[in-house]
Amino acid sequence: MTSPPLPDPCLLCGRTDGRRLDAVLVCAWCGWRVGDVPDHDLPRPVIEVVYYIRYDRRVKIGTSRRPRQRLSSIRHDELLAFERGGRDLEQARHREFAAIREGGEWFTLTPQLGAHIATLQTVPDPWQLHARWIAEGLWM
Numbered sequence: 653m654t655s656p657p658l659p660d661p662c663l664l665c666g667r668t669d670g671r672r673l674d675a676v677l678v679c680a681w682c683g684w685r686v687g688d689v690p691d692h693d694l695p696r697p698v699i700e701v702v703y704y705i706r707y708d709r710r711v712k713i714g715t716s717r718r719p720r721q722r723l724s725s726i727r728h729d730e731l732l733a734f735e736r737g738g739r740d741l742e743q744a745r746h747r748e749f750a751a752i753r754e755g756g757e758w759f760t761l762t763p764q765l766g767a768h769i770a771t772l773q774t775v776p777d778p779w780q781l782h783a784r785w786i787a788e789g790l791w792m
């Protein structure tokens with residue numbers, strides 16, 4: 653299977669590698685169909701995520717339906733990962749790492765927590781994963 657380049661960068665995730673799905677050229681990463689323009693009058697799909705952001709040696713585990721907005725309001729050094737899920741998953745993670753909780757939603761970045769986060773880092777940029785989830789909500 654060859655992977656033809658997209659004529660223009662993907663509208664959702666900005667990547668340029670494509671693949672053919674039946675007769676349709678789609679973004680190889682998120683599945684965006686070339687030529688499809690999201691209808692801005694329609695609500696975007698709501699994708700709940702649990703986010704992991706690092707500030708110094710601490711990690712905040714939180715959840716949001718609008719992570720771009722949310723993260724812009726929290727001081728942090730780095731977005732480490734997204735995990736697809738909402739409040740239930742967030743609470744489960746808070747329980748899982750209760751022993752290293754520093755306060756609020758902040759946890760010490762221990763090797764154990766780092767190893768968990770590493771399993772979520774399937775792509776270099778968590779926003780690519782987010783774009784794929786949005787695309788799935790739009791077209792799949």
Ligand SMILES: [Zn+2]
Pocket residue numbers: 662663664665666667679680681682683684783
């Ligand atoms: Zn894409």
